[in-house]
Amino acid sequence: MDARIDAALDVLIDSGELPLAARSRNWKVIQLAGGWSRRTHLVSDDTISYVVRAKPDGSLLDTDLEREYRTYVALQRAKIPVPATYGINTAQQTAFDGPFFVMDWVRGNAPNTWQRTDRELLEANWANSRSLGTDLVETAVQIHQCPVTQFTHLGAARAFHEVVDRWQDTFERQRLVRDPIIDESFEWVRSREPDPVPPALVHGDYRIGNAMLDNHRIAAMMDWELAYIGDPRFDLGYANLDYFAGKFVHKGSDLLCAVADRDWFFTEYAQRTGAPVDRDVVRTYTALGALALLTILHTGIRMYADGKTPDIRMAWNQYAMPGLRHELTTIMTW
Numbered sequence: 001m002d003a004r005i006d007a008a009l010d011v012l013i014d015s016g017e018l019p020l021a022a023r024s025r026n027w028k029v030i031q032l033a034g035g036w037s038r039r040t041h042l043v044s045d046d047t048i049s050y051v052v053r054a055k056p057d058g059s060l061l062d063t064d065l066e067r068e069y070r071t072y073v074a075l076q077r078a079k080i081p082v083p084a085t086y087g088i089n090t091a092q093q094t095a096f097d098g099p100f101f102v103m104d105w106v107r108g109n110a111p112n113t114w115q116r117t118d119r120e121l122l123e124a125n126w127a128n129s130r131s132l133g134t135d136l137v138e139t140a141v142q143i144h145q146c147p148v149t150q151f152t153h154l155g156a157a158r159a160f161h162e163v164v165d166r167w168q169d170t171f172e173r174q175r176l177v178r179d180p181i182i183d184e185s186f187e188w189v190r191s192r193e194p195d196p197v198p199p200a201l202v203h204g205d206y207r208i209g210n211a212m213l214d215n216h217r218i219a220a221m222m223d224w225e226l227a228y229i230g231d232p233r234f235d236l237g238y239a240n241l242d243y244f245a246g247k248f249v250h251k252g253s254d255l256l257c258a259v260a261d262r263d264w265f266f267t268e269y270a271q272r273t274g275a276p277v278d279r280d281v282v283r284t285y286t287a288l289g290a291l292a293l294l295t296i297l298h299t300g301i302r303m304y305a306d307g308k309t310p311d312i313r314m315a316w317n318q319y320a321m322p323g324l325r326h327e328l329t330t331i332m333t334w
Helices: 003-015 020-024 065-077 116-127 131-144 148-154 160-174 180-190 233-239 262-273 279-305 312-332
Strands: 028-031 039-044 049-054 085-089 100-104 200-202 211-214 217-221 228-230
Touching (some): 003 028, 003 039, 049 065, 131 200, 148 228, 160 228, 180 279, 279 312
């Protein structure tokens, strides 16, 4: 049997999810597409499927897998739509080339808003039922209203300047050249510190591309490795980026995440939370979101340039850079 299957079954058996006799089934394992900072594998037989989320060497972001696992566990208890988790293997050397945890397989697909066909399907939903836009705003509300006491493993709440410092410090370590637009953008964001709001759970990468969609609904929200306690308006600004609509060479969707009109989305969020949404604060966080993405992209480019990964996708990150830099100049001159 494939060593990866044995490793995944060990976790499931130890957790009590499967009996020891499950080893006799006809299990298969395949690596799923995607996965920039994590690798995702499907382990299944004829009756049941599980997903293994692993952190290999040379991943795009150096984030803590155990912290992410504990976030999934807490989210499940808080009734946020995420897959159920069953256990974790924290060893650095495993059959999955690094630590991993096992969770349920959720039926559906994660849309790629950079692809025209996916964007058109998302926009068609807005033109008809608006179910995806409604789910996207409702899920954001649910996340931001989770009791932060359930997420103590994420540490103390991060102040605005601490979040900016984190991304700027990381960018300075990873950059290949000095970029005056990025330098000025960090200073512009830093000068616009908003009045604080009560700290909340922040997804950190909130967008439709990190959702599993099934039958025109959000079945689960994925990719929680950047979660932290802080200003929930970061998620609103991040989702607001035009970048997610597919802006590389050609303009993408005019809708937020290609699923909702922006005015509608923020009005709905305000009505559901009972707190107004300051669009100028969202603007600040949209710029910070762009800087966070640029930092992540630089990390991948640096890893490829330094020979730390053979993953050609890391080199492809360069093609998203011009659009994000243009986005920053646009945001700062609104």
